[in-house]
Amino acid sequence: MKKFINDAETVISDALRGLAAAHPELRVDLEQKIIVRAEGPRPGKVGLVSGGGSGHEPLHGGFVGLGMLDAAVPGEVFTSPVPDQIVAATAAANGGAGVVYIVKNYTGDVMNFQMAAELAADSDIRVETVLVNDDVAVKDSTWTAGRRGTGATVFVEKITGALAERGASLAEVAEIGRRVNAASRSFAVALTACTTPAAGKPGFALPDDEIEVGVGIHGEPGRRREKLQTAKNIVATALDAILSDLPLASGDSTIVMVNGLGGTPLIELYILFGEITATFRDRGIVIARSLVGNYITSLDMAGASITVCKADPQMLESWDAPVRTPGLRWGV
Amino acid sequence: MKKFINDAETVISDALRGLAAAHPELRVDLEQKIIVRAEGPRPGKVGLVSGGGSGHEPLHGGFVGLGMLDAAVPGEVFTSPVPDQIVAATAAANGGAGVVYIVKNYTGDVMNFQMAAELAADSDIRVETVLVNDDVAVKDSTWTAGRRGTGATVFVEKITGALAERGASLAEVAEIGRRVNAASRSFAVALTACTTPAAGKPGFALPDDEIEVGVGIHGEPGRRREKLQTAKNIVATALDAILSDLPLASGDSTIVMVNGLGGTPLIELYILFGEITATFRDRGIVIARSLVGNYITSLDMAGASITVCKADPQMLESWDAPVRTPGLRWGV
Numbered sequence: 001m002k003k004f005i006n007d008a009e010t011v012i013s014d015a016l017r018g019l020a021a022a023h024p025e026l027r028v029d030l031e032q033k034i035i036v037r038a039e040g041p042r043p044g045k046v047g048l049v050s051g052g053g054s055g056h057e058p059l060h061g062g063f064v065g066l067g068m069l070d071a072a073v074p075g076e077v078f079t080s081p082v083p084d085q086i087v088a089a090t091a092a093a094n095g096g097a098g099v100v101y102i103v104k105n106y107t108g109d110v111m112n113f114q115m116a117a118e119l120a121a122d123s124d125i126r127v128e129t130v131l132v133n134d135d136v137a138v139k140d141s142t143w144t145a146g147r148r149g150t151g152a153t154v155f156v157e158k159i160t161g162a163l164a165e166r167g168a169s170l171a172e173v174a175e176i177g178r179r180v181n182a183a184s185r186s187f188a189v190a191l192t193a194c195t196t197p198a199a200g201k202p203g204f205a206l207p208d209d210e211i212e213v214g215v216g217i218h219g220e221p222g223r224r225r226e227k228l229q230t231a232k233n234i235v236a237t238a239l240d241a242i243l244s245d246l247p248l249a250s251g252d253s254t255i256v257m258v259n260g261l262g263g264t265p266l267i268e269l270y271i272l273f274g275e276i277t278a279t280f281r282d283r284g285i286v287i288a289r290s291l292v293g294n295y296i297t298s299l300d301m302a303g304a305s306i307t308v309c310k311a312d313p314q315m316l317e318s319w320d321a322p323v324r325t326p327g328l329r330w331g332v
Numbered sequence: 333m334k335k336f337i338n339d340a341e342t343v344i345s346d347a348l349r350g351l352a353a354a355h356p357e358l359r360v361d362l363e364q365k366i367i368v369r370a371e372g373p374r375p376g377k378v379g380l381v382s383g384g385g386s387g388h389e390p391l392h393g394g395f396v397g398l399g400m401l402d403a404a405v406p407g408e409v410f411t412s413p414v415p416d417q418i419v420a421a422t423a424a425a426n427g428g429a430g431v432v433y434i435v436k437n438y439t440g441d442v443m444n445f446q447m448a449a450e451l452a453a454d455s456d457i458r459v460e461t462v463l464v465n466d467d468v469a470v471k472d473s474t475w476t477a478g479r480r481g482t483g484a485t486v487f488v489e490k491i492t493g494a495l496a497e498r499g500a501s502l503a504e505v506a507e508i509g510r511r512v513n514a515a516s517r518s519f520a521v522a523l524t525a526c527t528t529p530a531a532g533k534p535g536f537a538l539p540d541d542e543i544e545v546g547v548g549i550h551g552e553p554g555r556r557r558e559k560l561q562t563a564k565n566i567v568a569t570a571l572d573a574i575l576s577d578l579p580l581a582s583g584d585s586t587i588v589m590v591n592g593l594g595g596t597p598l599i600e601l602y603i604l605f606g607e608i609t610a611t612f613r614d615r616g617i618v619i620a621r622s623l624v625g626n627y628i629t630s631l632d633m634a635g636a637s638i639t640v641c642k643a644d645p646q647m648l649e650s651w652d653a654p655v656r657t658p659g660l661r662w663g664v
Contacts, residue, residue, distance in 0.1 A: 002523040002543065004563045004600035004636060014563070015599045018606030022624045057598040191334040211334065231336045231346070263595040265631045266389040267347045268336035274350030292354045294626070299597045300634065304336060329661055 001200040008197035012054050012076055019061060023326050026064055033081070034089040035061040036071040046164040046173045047071070047093030050102040050157060051086060052109050053078040055196065056217060058327030059153060059296040065325035066332060068161035069102075077196050077299070078218045080108030086116035090125055098126035098170035100177060102156050104149030105133040128170055130177035132156055134184045134307065136245045137214030137222050148216050151259050151307030152184035154295050155319075158328065162321035180315060185246045187238040188222070188305035190215035192263065194298045213237060217261070217298045217305075231268070235275035238306045248310060250284030255319060257290065257307040262297035264304055269293065272304055289319050295327065333532040340529040344386050344408055351393060355658050358396055365413070366421040367393040368403040378496040378505045379403070379425030382434040382489060383418060384441050385410040387528065388549060390659030391485060391628040397657035398664060400493035401434075409528050409631070410550045412440030418448035422457055430458035430502035432509060434488050436481030437465040460502055462509035464488055466516045466639065468577045469546030469554050480548050483591050483639030484516035486627050487651075490660065494653035512647060517578045519570040520554070520637035522547035524595065526630045545569060549593070549630045549637075563600070567607035570638045580642060582616030587651060589622065589639040594629035596636055601625065604636055621651050627659065 005011050013030060020028035027038045041047055050060045051073025060072035070093035075081035090099050099120065103113045110131070117127040132149035141148050160177040168176075190212040193202035203219035206212060211229070214222025229237070248254065258273045260266070273292045280287055288311060296305070309315065322331030337343050345362060352360035359370045373379055382392045383405025392404035402425035407413040422431050431452065435445045442463070449459040466484035473480050492509040500508075522544040525534035535551035538544060543561070546554025561569070580586065590605045592598070605624045612619055620643060628637070641647065654663030 002540070002560050002634065004523075004566060004596065004604050006562045006564055006603070011599065011603070014606055015602040018602030018604070018609065018624070021609040021619070022602065022605050022622050054599065055597070057602075062598070191336075208334070228334050230338045232338055234336060262597050263632055263634070264336065265387070265594050265629065266394070266626070267343065267386060267631075270347040270350030270354065270389075271338070271343070272336050272350070273354050274346055277350065277353040287353070290354050292350070294598070297597065299599075300595055302334065302595070302632065324662075330656075331664075332662075 001195050003197060005197055011197050012074060032088045033085055034071055034073055034092060035064050036092040037064060041070060041093055041095035043095050044097050044167065045095040046097045046168065046170050047095055047099040048102065048161055048164055049073065049089050049093050049099055051081045051089065052104050053080060055299045056296050062327030063157050063325045067165050067321055067323035068157050068325045068328065077198065080112045083112050083115040083119060086113055087119045090116060090120045094125050098128065100160060100170065100173050101127060101129040102153065102177060103129055103131050104153055105131055105146055106143045107145060108143065126170060128174035130156055130174055130181060132181050134181060134186045135216065136185045136187055136241050141216055142220040150188065150217050151186040151257050151296055151305050152181055152309065154257060155184055155255060155309050156180045158323060159315055159318040162318035165321065180309060184307060184309040185242040186305050186307040187241045188215050188261065188303060189213055189234055189238065190261065190301055190303035192302040193219050194262065194301035196299065215303060217296060219298065219301065231271045232275050235272055235279065239276065239279055242306065242308050246308065246310060248285050253286045253288040253311050253316065255289045255309040255311045256287050257295065258292045259296055259305045259307065260294040261301040261303035261305065262294065263300045263302035266293065269304060276306065288316055333527050335529060337529055343529045344406060364420045365417055366403055366405055366424060367396050368424040369396060373402060373425055373427035375427050376429050376499065377427040378429045378500065378502050379427055379431040380434065380493055380496055381405065381421050381425050381431055383413045383421065384436050385412060387631045388628050394659030395489050395657050399497050399653055399655035400489050400657050400660065409530065412444045415444050415447040415451060418445055419451045422448060422452045426457050430460065432492060432502065432505050433459060433461040434485065434509060435461055435463050436485055437463055437478055438475045439477060440475065458502060460506035462488060462506055462513060464513050466513060466518045467548065468517045468573050469519055473548055474552040482520065482549050483518040483589055483628055483637050484513055484641065486589060487516055487587060487641050488512045490655060491647055491650040493655065494650035497653065512641060516639060516641040517574040518637050518639040519573045520547050520593065520635060521545055521566055521570065522593065522633055522635035524634040525551050526594065526633035528631065547635060549628060551630065551633065563603045564607050567604055567611065571608065571611055574638065574640050578640065578642060580617050585618045585620040585643050585648065587621045587641040587643045588619050589627065590624045591628055591637045591639065592626040593633040593635035593637065594626065595632045595634035598625065601636060608638065620648055
């Protein structure tokens with residue numbers, strides 16, 4: 001294993017120290033391991049908290065800021081944050097109007113955010129949870145009962161963040177978060193496995209000419225392995241999986257993300273996006289907004305995921321609202 | 333080789349098609365292979381043109397837009413663009429006040445931009461060239477006489493872009509570009525080699541426990557190979573090289589970039605940035621602005637470069653000016 005680290009034990013602390021130094025608009029509590037907006041919670045604003053295992057950066061810490069999250073809770077690499085951490089983030093994000101948890105569907109995350117919600121209720125903080133489970137690849141997975149939560153998390157965080165910033169209620173913010181999740185589907189393909197600092201070797205073995213079709217963001221197995229295909233064929237496979245689960249008609253508007261899993265050159269992500277564009281054009285599906293880049297990664301994995309959200313006008317308008325975070329920024 | 337491509341021959345065309353679809357604010361001429369702002373040249377504004385071999389994305393095409401480049405000229409992967417392409421970009425960027433070329437110091441780029449400048453002069457377009465040669469690792473290299481041009485290119489493009497946007501003259505824009513280059517130094521370390529689509533295999537062989545210290549952005553050899561070090565020691569090596577060439581005193585202001593070469597997780601880049609911050613704090617050097625992420629890559633290479641610019645107030649103020657490009661965006 002070759003990585004820019006000091007010690008596998010201190011990866012998260014060391015990275016948080018760098019994040020804090022690079023982004024003075026964030027406050028990083030190195031003791032409790034939470035990342036919050038430096039200006040603190042705004043009275044009357046619904047707070048947004050997300051988190052999960054580290055290794056998916058910029059998600060979630062890179063999405064803290066104006067128009068997106070109020071707090072992020074990073075666990076160790078690929079390991080859920082603990083309830084105490086989540087409770088601390090909840091308190092830091094609470095402006096008195098309640099807090100929405102955005103939780104990717106992994107058993108540990110779901111359990112620990114649930115415990116934190118109960119502890120928050122003891123402190124009279126109302127919590128609503130939006131569970132993200134957009135990955136159509138497999139029904140159950142290594143750490144998940146039901147579908148895994150992946151790329152749609154970025155869409156949910158952006159769109160709920162816009163509503164919360166404008167003063168929407170707890171119920172309204174949670175509701176649009178659930179609608180965005182319900183309208184989104186993802187599918188990922190890996191060319192290589194990723195290596196966690198603790199393990200020191202790739203999480204699975206993949207022959208030199210094979211790809212993992214439907215891989216999870218921790219390297220969980222997908223639907224099958226197959227020989228390397230052209231970008232065009234890989235996009236066809238991913239879109240078949242997505243569109244057979246989320247039927248789209250001519251004239252439908254979408255937000256599309258082509259996301260790199262960490263080790264994939266941007267030039268290849270643009271090739272994938274170009275193929276999606278061609279397919280959607282043929283079917284009359286409108287790509288109203290798009291993201292191409294690394295947004296929810298899997299350490300150094302070479303691979304990419306495609307996320308499609310069938311977007312209504314409110315979602316698109318919320319998408320366009322100003323956002324100022326390390327990982328996503330426009331309009332300000 | 334496993335990549336998301338259709339054919340090694342069509343990588344650039346296919347990627348440009350995706351770039352065009354993702355960024356309607358850009359106009360991508362697939363025939364001539366140039367990327368320009370959709371709104372065209374502004375009369376009286378100095379035009380900024382950069383380019384070079386592809387494989388370093390987001391550089392340069394991802395830096396076309398308000399407050400940065402007017403046009404980018406991508407060559408094939410790791411191959412200089414041809415003079416005709418550069419001339420087409422020059423014409424597209426020309427608002428009548430002259431055009432500045434920002435050229436990384438590689439022999440092919442220097443030669444082809446020089447030929448294009450002569451052809452532009454025949455069309456009565458005044459051209460000034462800013463040569464970027466910031467890489468302190470080696471004196472001469474595989475494709476370079478003198479120092480290689482690397483990370484400082486991002487600083488030069490951002491800061492000249494701000495001045496040009498405000499109506500500075502050709503001489504003023506070129507002058508600050510040269511000053512930024514003269515005030516900047518870079519140093520890179522590779523953990524792995526990159527693989528070009530045409531070659532289909534890694535550009536060099538690096539044992540599992542060794543790193544290339546002082547690598548170039550095409551995988552050119554550096555100063556030496558050594559055993560893998562801690563992030564702290566790698567930063568010490570890079571900063572020794574940089575600061576012995578660019579002496580900084582307590583109180584000096586800098587812009588610092590920690591740049592991923594394509595295959596390095598963001599979390600590791602933050603670890604490196606945290607180490608730089610600690611060193612600079614000890615020496616009283618101020619990090620006034622920073623970038624941590626993938627800005628000038630080397631396809632899928634795992635590695636990172638550090639760039640330090642000793643920044644005067646004009647540079648900092650120009651750094652903060654609004655920029656709206658696919659790769660860098662703030663203030664708008």
